[in-house]
Each structure stands twice: as structure tokens, then as C-alpha cells.
Amino acid sequence: MKERLLRSLPKVDILLKDKDLQNIKESVDYYTFLWCIKNVLGSFRENIKNSNDKDLEKLSDNLLASIKKSIIELIQKEKRKRLQKVFNGTGTIIHTNLGRSVFSKKIAKDISDILSSYTNLEYNIERGERGSRYENLEKLICKVAQCEGALVVNNNAGAVLLTLNEFSQGKNAIISRGELVEIGGSFRVPEIIKFSGAKLLEVGTTNRTHLEDYENAIDETSGVLLKVHTSNYKIKGFTKDVPLGDLVELGKKKNLLVIEDLGSGNLIEFTKYGVIQEPTIKKSLECGASLVMFSGDKLLGGCQAGIIVGKKHLIDRLKKNQFLRTIRVDKITIAILENIFRTYLDEKEAVKNIPTLRMITEDIKEVEKRVNKLSKLLNNKNISHSVIPTKATIGGGSMPEEDIESFGIEFKGDISPNRLEEYFRKNPVSIIGRIEKNRFFIDMKTIFDDDIEELSENIERVFLERGIK
Template sequence: MAKAQAPKSLGALRKLPSVDEVMRHAVAVAAAERFGRSATVAAVREAIAEARASGEADDADAFAAAATARLEKQAEPNLKPVFNLTGTVLHTNLGRALIAEAAVEAATVAMRNAVALEFDLGGGKRGERDELVRDLLCELTGAEDATIVNNNAAAVLLTLNTFAKGKESIVSRGELIEIGGAFRMPDIMSRAGTKLVEIGTTNRTHMKDYVGAIGDSTGLILKVHTSNYRIEGFTKEVPARDLAKLAHEHKVPLVNDLGSGTLVDLTRYGLKHEPTVAEAVAEGADLVTFSGDKLLGGPQTGFIVGRKDLIGKLNKNPMKRALRVDKIRLAMIEATLRLYRDPDRLTQTLPTYRLLARPVKDMQAVAARIVPALKEKLGRNYKVESKPCSSQVGSGAMPVETLPSLAVSIAPVVKGGGRLNALSNALRKLPVPVVGRIEKDALLFDLRCLEDVDGFLANLAKLEAP
């Protein structure tokens, strides 16, 4: 066993101030006012203990300052804002959709006040929280009824458990998706208590496959929109409209899981058409599930819309209570959905569509400001220039679709040596971390999501370039 390292100087240890002496210092007194006396005493003790271990003495001023710095570091939130310059608008690891100002204001009101969450103001009796957004969801989707849970995986889980527990669920092999974090559809089905009946092949599934699988043990037919990947080439799938006819003939529900889900036609923003929720309802699906924090542009939520009798059964499932959303998220959902009543102004009111529809000329103006600042900050060791690039939607939505964009490219003049990784690390350590992407020996800052240029430049000024 190795011996502990002896202090450099016993005389230095004798010069260490006491905790009480440090706590009487004005800086420590101010720290105790900000962070509490107990936390400040603990920070002072830790600072003195480190000095004792190193054998280097210091005065009360230095220990009070060190303790304050330690407390300030501890007080920093773990959930930090970042500059998302990855080129992925709905970045799962960076929080997905930015919330509309109307939704932020609604959440603030809900947090600061008692609200009629489950209270019928008209009758003065207990109400149902889903009623706060039910009418809006029905209006925007054409569905008879609607309910909400905390995400789309929960929506699928609740639906499977309600209608297919102890029964079979028929799914095409080509639709057995895996979503982020290695969560797979078969695993969700297993936890829901239903037996997976996998039909067809990876690339081709026919109506005869469904007909051969359906029977007395069938709980439902599940159609899953492959929103996070595409199978191209020699492919075949059965349209939802045809599946609806089959399901209704056999008196079992057709559930259409749209995944990301959208309430508007994305072609108006220059994107490829994605099935809308209203289209899925009109095609005859008995229930449609979709997310709130992806293409819809709201907070994390799972929606289930469809037949009134089936929604009623979902709401009676005890699991529903475990998956429900709170007042804050409900306030945000309601405010976000109301924005869709004026689809012509979504690029002005909803950040997701503002960023998706952002023209390259706007990014050119941003590049004109930050390229000179980066050149000055990084010096001759790096080549900084703007160049065309491609952005993507993200969060598993429209995986093969890209958006023309503009990036600032930062490339070290001398390749290798880890300089690019060192710079990327330094940028992530800024007060507001900057997250880009490394591609072809260059660090790229995709400018599609950079709107606060002044804030970015002020933040950049604190960079210590490697």
C-alpha cells in the first residue's frame, strides 16, 4: 500500500486559517447570504482541506474567494442552454422543439397560479384535465375524441395494453421500428402484454399477409409510420385505407402510429409531404397516435385521437393515470395547438417552422457577422469561411430529407494533433456551450438555428482558443 504524500511544509500547515476566521471575512459573509451558512462552511472546509493536502498555505481572503467560486460552480444548473449549431433542428439530445412564446407565457401563468385543472367551472364539480385540449385536438384532426399522455411511446403502450392485452397485435416486419435509446416496438408490445404477430418481409408486406394473420385472437392491427428511416427500392406496403376496411370487417381496431406526426402539410415549407394526423383519421384509422415535441413543435406529449368509444376505454385504463401530463405541460399544449388555427402565420409564431422555413439569405447575414469575429479570435492557426451545407429535421422525422443551409467552417491549418477536438471541447466549456459537428477535418457551425447573434458573439469573446 502506497504511503500518503507528506505535506511540502509543516510550517505552511500552521499558517492555515481556521474555518471561523475565514467565515468572518466579508467575502464569506456575502457568500453565506447568497448560498446559506451551512453550504458556505462546507465549501470553506473543503478549500482548507485541499490546501492541507497539498501543503500550500494561503490567507483567509483566498479561502473565502475559493469557497465562493466553489459555491457558484455548484449553483450552476445542470440543464444548460446551448447554441445548437449541429444543423439538426429537432435535436433529441438538445431538447427537440423550441417552445413558442405563447406556450411559455401560458406555462408561467399555470406555474404561478391555482388553475382549473380538473374542476368544472360551470357546474362547480370535478372535471377531466383532457377536456382542456380535447376540442382543439378534434378540431385540428377531424377525430371524434382525443386523449393525451406524456409521450408517444406511452400513447402506443396505453393503446396496446387497453385493446390487445392477452391478445395478438399484427404488425408488418418492415414497421418494427427502434426509436432513440434502443427502445424497440417489440419491447413496448411485450410490456403492454400483447403478443406480436409479425407478418410480411422487411421490404414487402401484402394484404394477404394481414388476412392470413387475423383471427379470433387478434386484438388490433398496428400500422407504424417509419418516420425515422426509409426502405427504398423493391418495396410494398398496404395503405392504411385498405387496412381500415379489413380491420372493420373483423371488428378489430386499426391503430396508426404516426410517430412524429404533423398537423399541417409540410410542402408549404419546402419539405416532402408527410402524412398528417387529419389524413390518417380520414383514411379510417380507429386510433392515431403521435408526438407533441417533434414536428408539432410543442412540449413532450403523446396524443391519441380517434373513435369516441375507444378513447373512452383508454381513459378507463388505470395505466392512464400513471401516464398523464401535469398542468404546466397542458397549458403549453393548449397554447401551441391554438397557433395551428392560423396556419398561415406558423413561421412567425412557432419556432420549429420558423427554423425549418428559414431562408439561406438570413444565414448569410449571420455569417457576415460571425466569420470575422471567429477569424480574429482563432488567429492564423485556423481557416474560417462560410460554405453551403445541409440541415436536417431531426428526432427521427423525415430522415432522408435535408434543407439547404449555410455553415461556418473552421479547419486547422495544420492537420492532426487533436487541435479540432480540443477546439470543440473548448467551445462546449463556454458559459453557453456551443455545439457544432465535425465533418471532413473541419468543425462546422450550421447557422440555421442561430438567431441570437449578439449573444453568440458575447459568448465567443470568452473563448480561450487552443
């Protein structure tokens, strides 16, 4: 039987032309399609060689159909390895695993020419000579943040690294023990300080640090006073930290720079929109921080970048640091950030047109409209579900205590929530939902209105293909 089944295996060129595989063939390149066919045939060949007679009988019943099904499944698996669109139904607005802040369609349209054309990235059109890639963006950031100078690097860890390397190399960077933050991917502030060439000097305790702790630590080996905003966790109870303004006064007294790592980076007074306040970049600069560093792809609502703002003469020194070359940004990052900061020139426009800000500040009635729209579409498709109240989160290491009122679609069926979550996640267009209290649901806080019809079609596909009732 083994020999018969081995001879029955279809040839590669036959499967390449098979009508049942044509739809899936069009979704991938030729070489991926060919590789999947060869891989599946090889697996079936080895399986036949190593199986007993009983297993071979089962295999022989629908050999060709089984092969084609395996090819389709492997192609779908290979497609999932690529960077692709997913539906974020988790309710986490700045989702680190799902790309953090989302850009508006307007940004995609605005930078399309830059992506497909030559640009004046390092060319001054007015003077007809080489220019700086940072010049235009720096002016815009300074206008929005109301600062003297600005510099953009590839991420906020790079911004901290560069700043400490320039101003505290071989000297002590003095920081409260309660601010030794670990960010995503196990990157830790102490390690970044060490890598920069600065020396870590902890003061205070985990829960309480006083101004005199800093003052007693200052000597001729001191480089900078470093303050790190604990944006991804909160310490409650018997606590004390030193306000930035007090640290700045100490820095002036001891002739030391005070630099602050704000982490998320925020330009909006969120209390106006009924959301807990997060420290703002402008407030840190008003308090007198020499340099402030923050991320571009979190509360700012832009792309991955580390942005440094502050005193012009200090920014100019950073521009001359040789390490800058290794962490500089490209034309795409600059184009996106120019668009984002231009939008911030009018706060109302920023809140309306930057998706991250819009989701954080929008009225609960807007979420209710979206959930009702999806519910109606699902009712028309006879998909069992119910609308439930939920709590969305901001995410991205920002405002860890802030929950936002939201609505979700809970799915019912004859399978477990875990299995349902898996089926949704492994759909050709992944739908990433949430399991809570033994129920699987999609939180509509992070679903865009333009995606609702497409989402409903993909939900229907999951139910039909998986036979969920």
C-alpha cells in the same frame, strides 16, 4: 515542508469572504459555494500529504491562487450539472439531447399566470363543479386534427402502451417485421407491446410485407392491426409495405381495429415549403385509422406528451383505463399544448410562431442574415473565422433523409477542432457546435436572432480565457 504547507492552507471562513471569489459566489447558492470550498481544501490537503518534495515545491509557489482557481473551476462544473440554457449550434432542429422542440417566448409569457396561480385545471367554471382536465384541450385538438376524440398522456410510448393495453391485452397485436422500430434510449416497439399485455405477432419480412401476410395471421386470437411509421430510418431498394388505407379495409372486413403510431406527429403539408413530405395526422384519420398516436415535442413543436386521436367511443374507453392515471399530464403540459394547438388554427401563424416549424420552412436568406450578423460582430472582436455553407437536419427521429441548406461559422485557431469543441462546450454558457471534415463550426440554422449578440460575447470569452489565437 508538508507540515508548513498544511498550516498554510487558508481557513474556510477566509475563503468565504475572499474578494477574488465574490463574483463566482453570487452565481450559486451559499451551500454549494461552501461545499466547493471544503471539497477543494480537502483535495489539496490529501494532495500535500501524498506528494513528494519535488511536487510540494511546485505546489508551494502559488498555493492560494491554485486553491482559488480550483474552487472557481469546481463551482463552474457544479453549475453545469443543472438544467440550463445552451446554444444549439449543431444545425439539428429537433435535438433530442438538447430538449427537442423549443418554445416561443410568447408561450412563456402566455402561461406565466398559470405557473404562478391557481387554475381551473379540474374545475368547470360554468357549472361550478368538478370538471375534466382534458376537456378544453380535447375540444381544441379535435378542431385542429378534425377528429372525434382526443386524449393526452405523458409521452408517445405511454400512448402506445395505453392503447394496446385497452384494445389488445392478451391478444395478438399484428405488425410488419419492418416496423419494429427502436427509438432513442433503446426503447423498442416489441418491448412496449409486451409490457402492455398484448402479444407481438410479426408478419412479412424486414424489407417486404404484403396485405395477405396480415390476412393470413388473423384469427380468433387477434386484437389489433398495428402500423408504426418508420420515422427515424428508411429502407430502400427491393421493398414493399402495406398502405394504411388497405390495412383499414382489411380491418373492417375482419372486424379489427387499425391503430397507427405516427411517431413525430405532423399537421403540416411540408411540400408547400419545399421540404420532403412527412405523413400527416389528418391523412391517417382520413384513411380510416381507428386511433392515431404521436409525440408532442417533435414535429408538432410542443412539449413532451403522447397524443391519441380518433374515434370518440374508443377514446372514451381509454379514459376509463386505470393505467391512464399513471401516465396523465400536469397543468403545465396542458397549458403549453393548448397554446400550441390554438396557434395551429391558422397554419400561417403556426409556421411563423412555432420555432420548430419556422426553422424547417424558413428561406435560406433568413439564415444568411443571421450568419452575416454574427460574422460582423466577430470581426469587430478580431476573432478569426469564416462563413461556410452547411447542411442542417430536422432530427428527433423525423425525416432522416432530409437535409436543409444552411450557413455556419467556422473557427480557426492554433488548436485542434476537438479541443476547440471542448472549450466551447465547457464555456459557462455551453456552445454546442459540430465537427465535420476536421473543422469545428456553429450552424446558424438553430441559432435564434435574439441570441446572436449574447453568443458573440460568449465566443469572445472562450477565445480570451483559453488564449486562442
